[in-house]
Amino acid sequence: MFTSVLIANRGEIAVRIVQACRALGLRTVAVHSQADGDAMHVCMADQALCIGPAAAARSYLDPTALLFAAEVSGAGAIHPGYGFLSENAGFAQRVEEAGLRFIGPSASCIRTMGDKVAAKRAMRAAGVPCVPGPDERLPDDPAAVSAIAQDIGYPVIVKAAGGGGGRGMRVVEDAASLHAALAQTREEARRAFGNAEVYLEKFLGHPRHIEIQVLADAHGQALWLGSRDCSLQRRHQKVMEEAPAPQVDAAELARIGARCVAACRQIGYCGVGTFEFLVQDGAFYFIEMNTRLQVEHPVTEMTTGIDIVQQQIRVARGERLAITQAEVRTEGHAIECRINAEDATRFTPSPGLITRWRLPAGDGVRVDTHAFEGYRVPPHYDSLIAKLIVHGATRDEAIARMRRALDEMVVEGIATNLPLHRRLMREAGVVAGAADIHHLERWLRGTAVHAAAPQEALQT
Numbered sequence: 061m062f063t064s065v066l067i068a069n070r071g072e073i074a075v076r077i078v079q080a081c082r083a084l085g086l087r088t089v090a091v092h093s094q095a096d097g098d099a100m101h102v103c104m105a106d107q108a109l110c111i112g113p114a115a116a117a118r119s120y121l122d123p124t125a126l127l128f129a130a131e132v133s134g135a136g137a138i139h140p141g142y143g144f145l146s147e148n149a150g151f152a153q154r155v156e157e158a159g160l161r162f163i164g165p166s167a168s169c170i171r172t173m174g175d176k177v178a179a180k181r182a183m184r185a186a187g188v189p190c191v192p193g194p195d196e197r198l199p200d201d202p203a204a205v206s207a208i209a210q211d212i213g214y215p216v217i218v219k220a221a222g223g224g225g226g227r228g229m230r231v232v233e234d235a236a237s238l239h240a241a242l243a244q245t246r247e248e249a250r251r252a253f254g255n256a257e258v259y260l261e262k263f264l265g266h267p268r269h270i271e272i273q274v275l276a277d278a279h280g281q282a283l284w285l286g287s288r289d290c291s292l293q294r295r296h297q298k299v300m301e302e303a304p305a306p307q308v309d310a311a312e313l314a315r316i317g318a319r320c321v322a323a324c325r326q327i328g329y330c331g332v333g334t335f336e337f338l339v340q341d342g343a344f345y346f347i348e349m350n351t352r353l354q355v356e357h358p359v360t361e362m363t364t365g366i367d368i369v370q371q372q373i374r375v376a377r378g379e380r381l382a383i384t385q386a387e388v389r390t391e392g393h394a395i396e397c398r399i400n401a402e403d404a405t406r407f408t409p410s411p412g413l414i415t416r417w418r419l420p421a422g423d424g425v426r427v428d429t430h431a432f433e434g435y436r437v438p439p440h441y442d443s444l445i446a447k448l449i450v451h452g453a454t455r456d457e458a459i460a461r462m463r464r465a466l467d468e469m470v471v472e473g474i475a476t477n478l479p480l481h482r483r484l485m486r487e488a489g490v491v492a493g494a495a496d497i498h499h500l501e502r503w504l505r506g507t508a509v510h511a512a513a514p515q516e517a518l519q520t
């Protein structure tokens with residue numbers, strides 16, 4: 061089995077993976093673009109290779125460059141992290157064909173779950189509840205499509221089968237606007253994802269986003285590791301996450317968790333993954349599965365005590381899971397704030413030199429980051445510069461700890477969204493828990509500071 065891992069990513073997740081590999085005694089190979097020569101993951105890894113220019117398309121997203129780097133360095137496996145090529149079935153396949161281990165599920169599992177219609181069909185077959193709506197291609201006959209929408213009941217949402225990143229979706233309020241919405245979404249999907257297939261489902265008006273982390277080995281054993289609530293979102297981007305999801309019926313959650321595990325077994329899933337649900341009035345509706353590590357995995361680590369990245373690497377090495385479902389315990393409450401290099405009111409990116417950097421510390425505080433004082437945040441990539449994670453015995457204790465940690469954290473030289481998080485941690489709806497997915501945008505629209513911001517920040 062492999063003894064060295066090439067990390068096909070950058071930023072905090074590349075650092076996190078280097079740490080996990082080191083804990084397992086594995087050699088690490090970092091790759092970087094010309095813009096990331098001085099990045100922390102590059103300094104930490106045992107070996108580092110420049111794979112191309114700053115533009116991600118010519119470096120972190122270039123399969124040929126990555127495979128060449130793996131060959132040159134003698135790496136036995138590739139960890140894709142999240143984003144970039146992590147859910148690209150073609151890349152996973154090429155990695156396997158090159159005789160390397162892709163640290164993730166098989167290319168065929170990635171392919172099935174990457175097609176949201178196929179994913180929905182597979183989940184229904186495994187008994188996972190889905191949003192009402194068919195899990196087949198829409199018929200060509202417009203009258204038949206109208207009948208399907210009528211049957212679901214308006215409002216409905218048109219979604220691209222190959223969509224991602226919150227794009228390729230359109231809400232349809234009534235029959236009069238259905239066909240125009242279908243045509244527009246098809247055209248957008250064709251251009252953005254190279255796949256014009258769309259599907260219809262019920263539009264839920266006030267759901268929460270609740271997800272279930274799973275972990276499966278290659279020997280048919282799978283576990284679910286509790287829930288996360290990621291409802292605080294802006295433009296479908298998660299801003300803050302917590303585990304467990306507050307105010308959810310424990311018996312219903314356990315029933316859904318068991319279904320997720322059964323689905324993993326049924327599709328031969330190996331690795332870590334996340335089942336995403338919309339939850340409205342207590343009912344769970346599957347929307348998609350992410351076949352990779354997620355940004356918010358630390359809140360699950362803090363509540364279960366399980367190192368998800370190490371487990372992911374272990375199962376990729378063919379090891380059996382060493383714990384049983386009965387041994388998975390969640391304790392206390394964890395919250396994660398995504399600290400971005402962006403203006404806290406306008407949300408415009410703020411790359412540049414960090415002139416002062418002070419991190420919070422103390423009991424129950426964890427920071428996953430690649431930034432440091434003197435680091436220049438490049439303008440080419442995602443604006444995430446740190447994940448501030450806290451754990452407390454109760455949700456109230458976690459909130460108090462997060463407030464203190466946010467107040468302690470100092471970043472100068474660039475703008476960050478720290479002020480937004482400080483206000484959110486004191487906002488009544490957030491403190492009460494169980495806010496829906498529109499809560500943050502509603503609140504942003506309603507606050508005086510944001511009302512004065514330019515139009516860009518007001519659109520949803």
Ligand code: ADP
Nearest residue numbers: 191217223224225226227262263264347348497
């Ligand atoms: P993506 O892969 O682009 O993230 P998802 O299917 O996960 O797409 O949906 C992203 C977001 O869109 C959800 O978190 C939710 O806010 C909204 N959404 C998706 N489907 C529905 C639905 N049926 N009803 C209401 N909102 C939805």
